[in-house]
Amino acid sequence: MLKGLLRLAPVAALLLMLCSTAHAEDGRRVFTGTLGKMPIVLEMNLFQPDEVTGRYFYEKYHRDLELSGSLQEETLTLTEGNNRYGDDKPLPTLKLQETANGWQGEWKSPKGKILQMQLTEAKLPAPAADALPFIAALPKSDPYEYLRLQGLKLKPGKKESFMGYDLQWWTQPESTLSMFSIESGYPKADQQRVNQQLLERLWSEVISYHGCLLQGGQYAEFDQGVSPQFLSPDVVSLSIATSYSCGGAHPDFGDSPINLDVHTGHSLSLDDVLWVGKGKPLLHADRDSAGDTSLTEEESNARFTYQREVFVPWLIKQFTTLYPGEMQKPTDENDCDYTDESVWGYSNWHFTAKGLYLGPYFARVQRNCDDPGWSVLPYAVVKQHPGAVKLQLPQN
The missing domain is CATH 2.40.128 (Lipocalin)
Known part of the structure; x- marks a missing residue:
C-alpha cells in the first residue's frame, strides 16, 4: 500500500536528526x-x-x-x-x-x-527514508513549505473502479484538494512510480493553494477537480481543472492534465505520442525530475517552428474534416473561432477512450470557448503518426 508514500516525517520522531537551514x-x-x-x-x-x-x-x-x-x-x-x-x-x-x-x-x-x-x-527534521522525492528536496529548495507540509496529512476517501483499475482517493483536508492513487492493475514497480508522480502533484498543488490564498487575501479562491480520463497498460491520463482568483484583476480557470508513461513514470509530451513532422521528434519527452529538460536555443526555435508551421495547420485540417460544423468560421466576432491557428498553439491534451483530446486556449474574454468537448483526434489517426514512445493504443 501507500503508507510510506503518504507519510511525511513526523517531527517528534526526528528530534535527534535535525539539520540547520x-x-x-x-x-x-x-x-x-x-x-x-x-x-x-x-x-x-x-x-x-x-x-x-x-x-x-x-x-x-x-x-x-x-x-x-x-x-x-x-x-x-x-x-x-x-x-x-x-x-x-x-x-x-x-x-x-x-x-x-x-x-x-x-x-x-x-x-x-x-x-x-x-x-x-529554523532547524529542519530530516525527511523520512521513504519520503516522496518532492518532499525530500524541499529542505534545500523551500524550507518554509517543507515545515508547513510536516503538519499536513492526507485523508483516505472513496474507492472506485475506473477502466478496470482500482482507485483510492485522498484528500488534503485544509486545502480540500484531492488526488487518487492506483491500487491494482499494474506491476508493483510501475504502480509505485505512477503513484509517486500523482501524490507529488497533489502536494505541489497544496503549496500552490497556500500561495494563492496569500496573494489573494480575503477574496482568494482556489478550487480544483481531478478526473481520471484514461488508464491502460501503457498510459495513465487525468485532467486537473483549476478555478482560481489569486489577487489579479479577474478570476481565471484552466486545465493542466497529467499524462504518464506507466513503464517509466515519466510525463509524456505530445511529441511522444503524436508526431506529424519529418524525421524523429524534436524532443523525446518533457521529463519531470528525470534529467535535464532544457532545450538549446536551436532546439527551442525548431520546436516553435514545428508547432506553428506544421502541427497546428495539420491539426486544424484534421478537425475540419472530422467536425465540419464545429470548425466553421463564425459570422459573429464574439463567437468561438476554432479555425484560428493561435488558439491551438499550446493545447492542453489528454488521452480518452476514443482518442486524444486536444483543448484550445482562448484569451480571457473568450474563455468560455475553452474545453469544447468535441475536439478528439481518433486513435486511428494518431496511430498513423506515432511519436517517440511506443504505446499500445485502443482500436477505434
Missing part, C-alpha cells in the same frame, strides 16, 4: 518560534532592509499571514496583512530585535493587545 541565496531566512503561546513558522526576505517582506503561519492552522516593513537602526518593524483592496483598516504590527540566533520582540493588535515573540533560525 542555510540562508537562501535570494535573501530568504526561515525561523521557528512562538507568538504568545502559539508555535509559528516565519519566513523573511531581508535582502533590502528598507523593503522587508515575509509571511508566517501558526502551526495549528497552516495558513499564511503576510508581512511587510523595514529594518532601521537594528529594529525590524513589520505590518501583518495589507489594505490592497482599499479597506484602510488598522493592522497588527510586529517590532523585533535581532538576537544571537534569531529575533525577539512583540506583536501588537490594532486594539493594543501585546503578545511576546521569540524566533530562532
